[in-house]
Amino acid sequence: MSEATSDLGQGSTxxxxxxxxLGLHRASRVVPNAEIVDAIDSSDEWIxxxxxxxxxxxxxxxxxxxAMSVSAARExxxxxxxLPGQVDCVIVATVSHMMQxxxxxxxxxxxxxxxxxxxxxxxxxxxxxxxxxxxxDLVRAGSATHVLVIGVERLSDITDPHDxxxxxxxxDGAGAAVVxxxxxxxxxxxxxxxDGEQYDLIRQKEDWREVVAAGSTSMPHxxxxxxxxxxxxxxxMAKIAEETLARTGISVDELDVFVPHxxxxxxxxxxxxxxxxxxxxxxxxDIAHQGNASAASIPLAxxxxxxxxxxxxxxxxxxxxxxxxxxxxxQVIRVP
Amino acid sequence: xxxxEEIRAELAEIVNEVTGIPAEDVQLDKSFTDDLDVDSLSxxxxxxxxxxxxxxxxxxxxxxxxxxVGDAVSYIEKAQAAx
Numbered sequence: 001m002s003e004a005t006s007d008l009g010q011g012s013t014x015x016x017x018x019x020x021x022l023g024l025h026r027a028s029r030v031v032p033n034a035e036i037v038d039a040i041d042s043s044d045e046w047i048x049x050x051x052x053x054x055x056x057x058x059x060x061x062x063x064x065x066x067a068m069s070v071s072a073a074r075e076x077x078x079x080x081x082x083l084p085g086q087v088d089c090v091i092v093a094t095v096s097h098m099m100q101x102x103x104x105x106x107x108x109x110x111x112x113x114x115x116x117x118x119x120x121x122x123x124x125x126x127x128x129x130x131x132x133x134x135x136x137d138l139v140r141a142g143s144a145t146h147v148l149v150i151g152v153e154r155l156s157d158i159t160d161p162h163d164x165x166x167x168x169x170x171x172d173g174a175g176a177a178v179v180x181x182x183x184x185x186x187x188x189x190x191x192x193x194x195d196g197e198q199y200d201l202i203r204q205k206e207d208w209r210e211v212v213a214a215g216s217t218s219m220p221h222x223x224x225x226x227x228x229x230x231x232x233x234x235x236x237m238a239k240i241a242e243e244t245l246a247r248t249g250i251s252v253d254e255l256d257v258f259v260p261h262x263x264x265x266x267x268x269x270x271x272x273x274x275x276x277x278x279x280x281x282x283x284x285x286d287i288a289h290q291g292n293a294s295a296a297s298i299p300l301a302x303x304x305x306x307x308x309x310x311x312x313x314x315x316x317x318x319x320x321x322x323x324x325x326x327x328x329x330x331q332v333i334r335v336p
Numbered sequence: 337x338x339x340x341e342e343i344r345a346e347l348a349e350i351v352n353e354v355t356g357i358p359a360e361d362v363q364l365d366k367s368f369t370d371d372l373d374v375d376s377l378s379x380x381x382x383x384x385x386x387x388x389x390x391x392x393x394x395x396x397x398x399x400x401x402x403x404x405v406g407d408a409v410s411y412i413e414k415a416q417a418a419x
Contacts, residue, residue: 049375050375050377226376226377227376227377227379227380227396227399228396230377230380231380231383231384231396234380234381234384235384266377270381
Protein backbone atom coordinates (compact mmCIF):
# COMPACT_ATOMS: atom_id res chain seq x y z
CA MET A 1 0.00 0.00 0.00
CA SER A 2 1.38 3.35 -0.97
CA GLU A 3 -0.13 4.98 2.14
CA ALA A 4 2.06 2.96 4.44
CA THR A 5 5.23 4.05 2.69
CA SER A 6 4.33 7.67 1.95
CA ASP A 7 6.23 10.28 3.99
CA LEU A 8 3.56 12.83 3.04
CA GLY A 9 6.34 14.71 1.29
CA GLN A 10 7.94 15.47 4.63
CA GLY A 11 11.45 14.40 3.72
CA SER A 12 14.05 13.73 6.37
CA THR A 13 16.87 16.21 5.99
CA UNK A 14 17.32 19.75 7.21
CA UNK A 15 19.40 22.34 5.39
CA UNK A 16 21.28 25.28 6.88
CA UNK A 17 19.72 28.74 7.07
CA UNK A 18 21.33 32.16 7.23
CA UNK A 19 20.51 35.84 7.18
CA UNK A 20 21.32 36.84 3.58
CA UNK A 21 20.65 40.56 3.75
CA LEU A 22 19.47 43.43 5.94
CA GLY A 23 17.60 46.68 5.40
CA LEU A 24 16.28 49.56 7.43
CA HIS A 25 13.95 52.50 7.25
CA ARG A 26 14.40 55.19 9.88
CA ALA A 27 11.34 57.32 10.42
CA SER A 28 12.33 60.68 8.98
CA ARG A 29 11.30 63.12 11.69
CA VAL A 30 14.17 63.73 14.14
CA VAL A 31 12.69 64.67 17.52
CA PRO A 32 15.21 66.04 20.04
CA ASN A 33 14.55 65.83 23.77
CA ALA A 34 13.89 69.58 23.80
CA GLU A 35 10.71 69.00 21.80
CA ILE A 36 9.10 66.67 24.33
CA VAL A 37 10.33 67.85 27.74
CA ASP A 38 7.60 70.42 28.41
CA ALA A 39 4.76 67.89 28.30
CA ILE A 40 6.48 65.73 30.92
CA ASP A 41 8.03 68.51 33.01
CA SER A 42 11.49 67.09 32.38
CA SER A 43 14.83 68.08 30.89
CA ASP A 44 17.23 66.97 28.19
CA GLU A 45 19.77 66.08 30.88
CA TRP A 46 17.26 63.97 32.85
CA ILE A 47 16.23 62.02 29.75
CA UNK A 48 19.81 61.38 28.65
CA UNK A 49 20.90 60.33 32.10
CA UNK A 50 17.84 58.13 32.48
CA UNK A 51 17.85 56.45 29.08
CA UNK A 52 20.80 57.51 26.94
CA UNK A 53 18.35 58.91 24.39
CA UNK A 54 19.51 62.14 22.74
CA UNK A 55 16.84 62.22 20.03
CA UNK A 56 14.32 59.78 18.60
CA UNK A 57 12.77 59.13 15.20
CA UNK A 58 9.05 59.66 14.68
CA UNK A 59 7.21 58.91 11.49
CA UNK A 60 5.50 61.45 9.25
CA UNK A 61 1.88 60.74 8.21
CA UNK A 62 3.19 59.28 4.94
CA UNK A 63 5.48 56.87 6.76
CA UNK A 64 2.87 54.26 7.51
CA UNK A 65 3.65 50.85 8.95
CA UNK A 66 3.25 49.44 5.44
CA ALA A 67 5.39 52.12 3.75
CA MET A 68 8.27 51.77 6.22
CA SER A 69 8.08 47.96 5.94
CA VAL A 70 8.30 48.05 2.15
CA SER A 71 11.19 50.51 2.26
CA ALA A 72 13.22 48.38 4.69
CA ALA A 73 12.31 45.19 2.81
CA ARG A 74 13.50 46.56 -0.55
CA GLU A 75 16.86 47.43 0.97
CA UNK A 76 17.16 43.97 2.56
CA UNK A 77 16.27 42.20 -0.71
CA UNK A 78 18.84 44.24 -2.61
CA UNK A 79 21.44 43.58 0.09
CA UNK A 80 20.70 39.86 -0.16
CA UNK A 81 20.59 39.82 -3.98
CA UNK A 82 17.15 38.22 -3.80
CA LEU A 83 14.27 39.25 -6.07
CA PRO A 84 10.75 39.80 -4.66
CA GLY A 85 9.54 36.90 -6.79
CA GLN A 86 11.91 34.56 -4.94
CA VAL A 87 10.34 35.36 -1.56
CA ASP A 88 7.86 32.72 -0.48
CA CYS A 89 7.00 33.96 3.01
CA VAL A 90 6.67 37.41 4.58
CA ILE A 91 6.52 37.75 8.37
CA VAL A 92 5.85 41.16 9.90
CA ALA A 93 6.37 41.66 13.64
CA THR A 94 4.53 44.70 14.98
CA VAL A 95 2.18 45.92 17.70
CA SER A 96 1.35 49.25 16.10
CA HIS A 97 -0.43 48.42 12.85
CA MET A 98 -3.80 49.93 13.61
CA MET A 99 -5.72 47.79 11.12
CA GLN A 100 -6.42 44.50 12.86
CA UNK A 101 -7.11 42.69 9.63
CA UNK A 102 -5.86 41.86 7.09
CA UNK A 103 -2.27 41.37 8.15
CA UNK A 104 -0.03 44.19 6.94
CA UNK A 105 2.33 41.46 5.72
CA UNK A 106 -0.06 40.68 2.85
CA UNK A 107 -0.12 44.32 1.74
CA UNK A 108 3.67 44.52 2.03
CA UNK A 109 4.09 41.37 -0.07
CA UNK A 110 1.70 42.74 -2.69
CA UNK A 111 3.48 46.09 -2.86
CA UNK A 112 6.76 44.26 -3.35
CA UNK A 113 5.16 42.27 -6.18
CA UNK A 114 4.90 38.97 -4.36
CA UNK A 115 2.11 36.49 -3.66
CA UNK A 116 4.07 34.84 -0.86
CA UNK A 117 2.50 33.50 2.31
CA UNK A 118 2.19 36.53 4.54
CA UNK A 119 1.24 36.99 8.17
CA UNK A 120 1.86 39.23 11.17
CA UNK A 121 3.13 38.14 14.57
CA UNK A 122 2.68 39.87 17.92
CA UNK A 123 5.51 39.48 20.39
CA UNK A 124 6.08 43.17 21.08
CA UNK A 125 9.74 44.19 21.37
CA UNK A 126 10.73 40.52 21.00
CA UNK A 127 8.89 40.24 17.69
CA UNK A 128 11.83 40.41 15.29
CA UNK A 129 13.79 37.62 17.00
CA UNK A 130 10.63 35.49 17.12
CA UNK A 131 10.22 36.08 13.38
CA UNK A 132 13.84 35.21 12.74
CA UNK A 133 13.43 31.92 14.62
CA UNK A 134 10.33 31.05 12.59
CA UNK A 135 12.02 32.03 9.33
CA UNK A 136 15.09 29.97 10.08
CA ASP A 137 13.02 26.86 10.81
CA LEU A 138 10.82 27.40 7.73
CA VAL A 139 13.93 27.52 5.56
CA ARG A 140 15.66 24.64 7.30
CA ALA A 141 12.63 22.38 7.03
CA GLY A 142 11.87 23.40 3.46
CA SER A 143 8.52 25.13 3.95
CA ALA A 144 10.05 28.25 2.44
CA THR A 145 13.19 29.14 0.54
CA HIS A 146 13.42 32.89 1.11
CA VAL A 147 11.64 34.48 4.04
CA LEU A 148 11.36 38.20 4.56
CA VAL A 149 11.25 39.10 8.27
CA ILE A 150 10.26 42.66 9.09
CA GLY A 151 10.10 44.42 12.46
CA VAL A 152 8.17 47.67 12.23
CA GLU A 153 6.54 50.13 14.63
CA ARG A 154 4.80 53.50 14.75
CA LEU A 155 4.79 53.73 18.54
CA SER A 156 4.36 57.50 18.39
CA ASP A 157 0.69 56.78 17.58
CA ILE A 158 0.15 54.96 20.88
CA THR A 159 2.51 56.89 23.16
CA ASP A 160 1.03 59.24 25.75
CA PRO A 161 3.03 62.48 25.36
CA HIS A 162 2.26 63.33 29.00
CA ASP A 163 3.44 60.02 30.50
CA UNK A 164 6.77 60.69 32.21
CA UNK A 165 7.63 57.00 32.14
CA UNK A 166 7.30 56.41 28.41
CA UNK A 167 6.94 59.64 26.40
CA UNK A 168 10.68 60.03 25.85
CA UNK A 169 11.35 56.36 25.07
CA UNK A 170 9.21 55.14 22.19
CA UNK A 171 9.93 55.68 18.51
CA ASP A 172 9.17 54.63 14.94
CA GLY A 173 10.95 52.75 12.19
CA ALA A 174 11.40 49.45 10.36
CA GLY A 175 14.12 46.87 9.90
CA ALA A 176 14.13 43.82 7.67
CA ALA A 177 16.10 40.64 7.07
CA VAL A 178 16.05 38.10 4.27
CA VAL A 179 16.52 34.55 5.54
CA UNK A 180 17.43 31.83 3.06
CA UNK A 181 19.32 28.57 2.57
CA UNK A 182 23.07 28.52 3.08
CA UNK A 183 26.03 26.15 2.76
CA UNK A 184 27.15 27.14 6.25
CA UNK A 185 25.02 27.44 9.42
CA UNK A 186 24.09 31.11 9.82
CA UNK A 187 21.41 31.17 12.50
CA UNK A 188 21.85 29.39 15.82
CA UNK A 189 19.15 27.86 18.01
CA UNK A 190 16.62 30.23 19.54
CA UNK A 191 16.23 30.49 23.30
CA UNK A 192 12.79 31.94 23.98
CA UNK A 193 9.97 32.12 26.46
CA UNK A 194 7.47 34.36 28.25
CA ASP A 195 6.17 35.26 31.69
CA GLY A 196 2.56 36.22 31.18
CA GLU A 197 1.98 36.45 34.92
CA GLN A 198 3.76 39.79 34.68
CA TYR A 199 1.86 41.00 31.61
CA ASP A 200 1.00 44.13 33.61
CA LEU A 201 4.56 45.49 33.48
CA ILE A 202 4.33 46.68 29.87
CA ARG A 203 0.99 46.80 28.12
CA GLN A 204 -1.67 48.70 26.28
CA LYS A 205 -3.47 50.63 29.01
CA GLU A 206 -7.06 50.33 27.82
CA ASP A 207 -8.97 47.69 25.90
CA TRP A 208 -10.37 49.22 22.68
CA ARG A 209 -13.89 48.31 23.85
CA GLU A 210 -13.36 50.38 27.01
CA VAL A 211 -12.16 53.29 24.89
CA VAL A 212 -15.29 53.15 22.77
CA ALA A 213 -17.61 52.62 25.75
CA ALA A 214 -16.08 55.65 27.48
CA GLY A 215 -16.64 57.76 24.38
CA SER A 216 -12.95 58.65 24.36
CA THR A 217 -11.45 60.26 21.29
CA SER A 218 -7.87 59.20 22.01
CA MET A 219 -6.17 55.93 21.18
CA PRO A 220 -5.15 53.50 23.92
CA HIS A 221 -1.62 54.13 25.13
CA UNK A 222 1.32 52.02 26.17
CA UNK A 223 2.18 51.99 29.87
CA UNK A 224 5.21 50.54 31.58
CA UNK A 225 6.51 49.93 35.11
CA UNK A 226 10.03 51.06 34.37
CA UNK A 227 11.95 49.89 37.43
CA UNK A 228 10.51 46.38 37.41
CA UNK A 229 11.15 46.09 33.67
CA UNK A 230 14.69 47.35 34.17
CA UNK A 231 15.41 44.68 36.76
CA UNK A 232 13.96 41.89 34.64
CA UNK A 233 15.58 43.06 31.41
CA UNK A 234 19.04 43.84 32.74
CA UNK A 235 19.52 40.73 34.86
CA UNK A 236 17.13 37.95 33.86
CA MET A 237 17.88 38.65 30.20
CA ALA A 238 21.65 38.62 30.80
CA LYS A 239 21.20 35.02 31.98
CA ILE A 240 19.17 34.22 28.85
CA ALA A 241 21.98 35.71 26.76
CA GLU A 242 24.48 33.43 28.49
CA GLU A 243 22.19 30.43 27.96
CA THR A 244 21.95 31.30 24.27
CA LEU A 245 25.73 31.34 23.90
CA ALA A 246 25.88 27.96 25.66
CA ARG A 247 23.22 26.47 23.35
CA THR A 248 25.10 27.87 20.36
CA GLY A 249 28.32 26.33 21.60
CA ILE A 250 30.41 29.50 21.75
CA SER A 251 31.91 31.43 24.64
CA VAL A 252 31.41 35.13 25.22
CA ASP A 253 35.03 35.64 24.08
CA GLU A 254 34.16 34.24 20.63
CA LEU A 255 31.39 36.78 20.17
CA ASP A 256 32.00 39.74 17.83
CA VAL A 257 28.82 41.77 18.09
CA PHE A 258 26.10 42.17 20.74
CA VAL A 259 22.75 43.55 19.59
CA PRO A 260 20.29 43.68 22.49
CA HIS A 261 16.83 45.20 22.07
CA UNK A 262 17.33 48.95 22.20
CA UNK A 263 15.04 49.58 25.16
CA UNK A 264 17.19 51.86 27.28
CA UNK A 265 20.95 52.54 27.32
CA UNK A 266 21.03 51.80 31.04
CA UNK A 267 19.65 48.30 30.40
CA UNK A 268 22.23 47.74 27.66
CA UNK A 269 25.06 48.83 29.97
CA UNK A 270 23.82 46.75 32.91
CA UNK A 271 23.41 43.68 30.70
CA UNK A 272 26.89 44.04 29.25
CA UNK A 273 28.34 44.34 32.76
CA UNK A 274 26.30 41.43 34.06
CA UNK A 275 27.43 39.26 31.13
CA UNK A 276 31.07 40.34 31.58
CA UNK A 277 31.17 41.16 27.89
CA UNK A 278 34.81 41.48 26.73
CA UNK A 279 36.05 44.84 25.41
CA UNK A 280 36.42 43.57 21.84
CA UNK A 281 32.70 42.88 21.46
CA UNK A 282 30.90 45.64 19.56
CA UNK A 283 27.76 46.67 21.44
CA UNK A 284 24.85 48.21 19.52
CA UNK A 285 23.85 51.58 21.00
CA ASP A 286 21.44 52.66 18.30
CA ILE A 287 18.95 53.92 20.88
CA ALA A 288 20.83 57.21 21.38
CA HIS A 289 19.57 58.65 18.10
CA GLN A 290 16.65 56.34 17.31
CA GLY A 291 14.79 55.80 20.58
CA ASN A 292 13.08 52.49 21.33
CA ALA A 293 11.40 51.23 18.17
CA SER A 294 10.25 47.94 19.73
CA ALA A 295 10.16 45.17 17.09
CA ALA A 296 12.23 47.30 14.70
CA SER A 297 15.03 48.05 17.14
CA ILE A 298 17.30 45.05 16.56
CA PRO A 299 17.32 45.05 12.74
CA LEU A 300 17.73 48.84 12.76
CA ALA A 301 20.71 48.57 15.10
CA UNK A 302 22.32 45.62 13.32
CA UNK A 303 21.95 47.15 9.85
CA UNK A 304 23.47 50.41 11.11
CA UNK A 305 26.50 48.57 12.54
CA UNK A 306 27.04 46.96 9.13
CA UNK A 307 26.68 50.28 7.30
CA UNK A 308 29.16 51.89 9.71
CA UNK A 309 31.66 49.04 9.25
CA UNK A 310 31.44 48.10 12.93
CA UNK A 311 29.96 44.69 12.15
CA UNK A 312 31.56 42.72 9.33
CA UNK A 313 30.33 39.87 7.17
CA UNK A 314 30.81 36.59 9.00
CA UNK A 315 30.89 38.15 12.47
CA UNK A 316 29.04 36.25 15.17
CA UNK A 317 26.30 38.47 16.55
CA UNK A 318 24.17 37.73 19.59
CA UNK A 319 20.67 39.14 19.23
CA UNK A 320 18.41 39.29 22.28
CA UNK A 321 14.95 40.80 22.27
CA UNK A 322 12.55 41.21 25.20
CA UNK A 323 9.40 43.10 26.00
CA UNK A 324 5.68 43.09 26.75
CA UNK A 325 4.27 39.81 28.01
CA UNK A 326 7.81 39.49 29.29
CA UNK A 327 8.35 37.53 26.11
CA UNK A 328 11.88 37.11 24.90
CA UNK A 329 13.88 35.45 22.14
CA UNK A 330 17.60 35.27 21.50
CA GLN A 331 19.87 33.69 18.92
CA VAL A 332 23.37 34.00 17.51
CA ILE A 333 23.62 34.78 13.80
CA ARG A 334 26.39 35.28 11.29
CA VAL A 335 26.33 38.86 10.02
CA PRO A 336 25.54 38.74 6.26
CA UNK B 337 27.16 37.08 60.93
CA UNK B 338 28.52 40.31 59.51
CA UNK B 339 28.37 43.43 61.69
CA UNK B 340 26.36 46.52 60.76
CA GLU B 341 29.58 48.29 59.86
CA GLU B 342 30.76 45.43 57.66
CA ILE B 343 27.46 45.42 55.79
CA ARG B 344 27.55 49.21 55.42
CA ALA B 345 31.10 49.08 54.08
CA GLU B 346 30.30 46.37 51.54
CA LEU B 347 27.13 48.17 50.47
CA ALA B 348 29.16 51.36 50.10
CA GLU B 349 31.50 49.54 47.73
CA ILE B 350 28.53 48.41 45.65
CA VAL B 351 27.14 51.95 45.52
CA ASN B 352 30.57 53.16 44.45
CA GLU B 353 30.81 50.56 41.68
CA VAL B 354 27.35 51.37 40.31
CA THR B 355 27.36 55.17 40.63
CA GLY B 356 30.94 56.32 41.22
CA ILE B 357 29.96 57.97 44.52
CA PRO B 358 32.94 57.79 46.95
CA ALA B 359 32.38 54.86 49.31
CA GLU B 360 33.15 57.00 52.38
CA ASP B 361 30.11 59.18 51.57
CA VAL B 362 27.78 56.19 51.90
CA GLN B 363 26.93 56.49 55.62
CA LEU B 364 23.93 55.12 57.52
CA ASP B 365 22.10 58.46 57.84
CA LYS B 366 22.42 59.31 54.14
CA SER B 367 19.33 59.26 51.89
CA PHE B 368 19.92 57.42 48.61
CA THR B 369 17.98 59.94 46.54
CA ASP B 370 18.35 63.25 48.42
CA ASP B 371 21.92 63.01 49.69
CA LEU B 372 23.65 60.57 47.35
CA ASP B 373 21.68 61.33 44.16
CA VAL B 374 21.19 57.61 43.40
CA ASP B 375 18.37 57.46 40.86
CA SER B 376 15.79 54.67 40.78
CA LEU B 377 17.52 52.67 38.04
CA SER B 378 20.87 52.81 39.86
CA UNK B 379 18.97 51.74 42.98
CA UNK B 380 17.80 48.63 41.12
CA UNK B 381 21.42 47.88 40.18
CA UNK B 382 22.55 48.37 43.77
CA UNK B 383 19.77 46.10 45.03
CA UNK B 384 20.56 43.32 42.55
CA UNK B 385 24.27 43.47 43.43
CA UNK B 386 23.41 43.50 47.16
CA UNK B 387 21.14 40.46 46.77
CA UNK B 388 24.06 38.55 45.28
CA UNK B 389 26.63 39.81 47.77
CA UNK B 390 24.58 39.21 50.91
CA UNK B 391 22.58 36.20 49.67
CA UNK B 392 19.26 37.86 50.45
CA UNK B 393 16.13 38.65 48.44
CA UNK B 394 15.00 42.28 48.24
CA UNK B 395 11.71 42.45 46.29
CA UNK B 396 10.65 45.57 44.36
CA UNK B 397 7.96 46.30 46.96
CA UNK B 398 10.61 46.52 49.69
CA UNK B 399 12.98 48.69 47.65
CA UNK B 400 10.75 51.76 47.76
CA UNK B 401 10.90 51.74 51.59
CA UNK B 402 14.70 51.81 51.63
CA UNK B 403 15.12 55.55 51.91
CA UNK B 404 18.48 55.67 53.67
CA VAL B 405 21.63 53.59 53.68
CA GLY B 406 20.68 52.62 57.26
CA ASP B 407 17.28 51.32 56.02
CA ALA B 408 19.05 49.11 53.50
CA VAL B 409 21.62 47.83 56.01
CA SER B 410 18.94 46.92 58.58
CA TYR B 411 16.82 45.25 55.85
CA ILE B 412 19.83 43.12 54.88
CA GLU B 413 20.54 42.30 58.55
CA LYS B 414 16.95 41.18 59.13
CA ALA B 415 16.87 39.20 55.90
CA GLN B 416 20.10 37.43 56.80
CA ALA B 417 18.86 36.67 60.32
CA ALA B 418 15.64 35.20 58.88
CA UNK B 419 17.49 33.02 56.40
